[in-house]
Amino acid sequence: MVPDALNLTNVHTFYGDSHILHGVSFTLPSGNVLALLGRNGAGKTTCISTIIGFLKPRQGEIRLFGKRIEGFPPERISHLGIGLVPQGRRVFPSLSVRENLVVAERRRRSTARPWTVERVYDLFPRLSERHAQFAGTLSGGEQQMLAIGRALMGNPSVLLLDEPSEGLAPQIVAEVGRTLGRLKEQGQSIVLVEQNRKLALEFADSAVILNTGRCVFAGSTLELLEDERIIEQNLGVYHGH
């Protein structure tokens, strides 16, 4: 049996003295997309930061294809196969578009068809047009494409996307959506944090809802869509306004 791509068990994370994640557990089967949902401050970004190694959990286990990775430094976690598209995009502003991709290039023996600069340009032709431009001068949408391309250059087995549609115009959000669809078709395992619930649930096979650092729902997307009470209570959607 193939081990799950990513598995969190009872993860507790503190930010200074504040206890942010209270025993978060979820599983991402290989090739699936998992939507991580919740209101602002629910702990979604803390959860992502813990997986990538920006924050060390005080307790709990994180496994990548069965191998424990919790507490490792971010560069090691990246080498082991987790790619991050962070909140706010965080492209390297003083590097050109091409350099942003090149510095993140990481070959992995197990990948049949590795990501290259050219393949990222195929996915986002706009980046190819702007290859020599400083990343700091790109539009928000272009920076988002670059952040996704940069994460793919590491040939990650699990891709973490933290609010990829935040602050983008609707047609760019649609393009990000199309990209997610293509990546999913190619079998990329993805954890997707989104405020845009529609976008998230369009692609996700399963969903996890966090509320004040605790998992209040973990199940398939269909189950979630049938349970309006959970959605209303935890995602702040109030009908009738």
Place this chain on the structure above:
Amino acid sequence: MQFWIIQGLNSLSLGGLLFLLSSGFSLIFGLMRLANLTHGAFFMLGTYFAAVALRSFEGLNIWITALGVGVTVAAMGGLFERLVLRRLRANPLGQVLVTLGMSFIISDACLMMWGGDSIPVPTPRNLQAPTRLFGFVFPTYRLVLVGCAIAAAVVLYLLLERTRLGAMIRAGVDDSQMARAVGIRVSNLFTMVFALGAGIAGAAGVLGGPILSAYPGLDADMLPLALIVVILGGIGSLPGAFVGSFIIGTIYTFGTALFPELAYIILFLPMIFVIAFRPQGLFGRVIA
């Protein structure tokens, strides 16, 4: 006229030396956010090593000496970073104090080994004869030194701007946490850049030797100049260090020649204006 031309050349050669010194300082600060107060001591160490080597071995080439000393000081710097500074990464004040302490240790060690008298470093024999150009007489070695600084600037620029390693270093300067998340081993880059900066400072000490001589306090004379250059030019910016070096070289040379009693005022005044009105320096970016 001869006075202005010669002082102009002196400005350029001091500027060249300052660039070699401050480029490393600026790189280290840009990447590691660490004000390395040992930098002047690395320079002085280079000068003493050159004095000893060139006086002991007749006919030893100054360029080979600069290379050898550069590599030696780079190794010392790399070890210092790995063994000491790395443990203090989360403690910037501790790092500054340790680098200051290290500079005291190095300067006392030099005093102990080589005494309090200044030791001249011989000018290479084939560069001793003055160069005559347009009816003016120039000290050849200083001209060559300016050429060295420009060559070093070009090499450093190409390394930083045209190689993958350089792009990784700049990525680390931009956002070191994100650089780690894309798999860049930023702590190895820290060691590499620290060693590189120390090595360039050591080599600069060798090349500056024939002009400055090795003497106790050379480190304390050079370090403030490097600090001013970096603040003026913009921290972490190589072009900033280049332009800033020649500006400060000129101000310092003419200041000491024309108004010796006001030299430090003339030197520090522009820095105060820069800090007050353009804190990121001439070429620096605003750090978010």
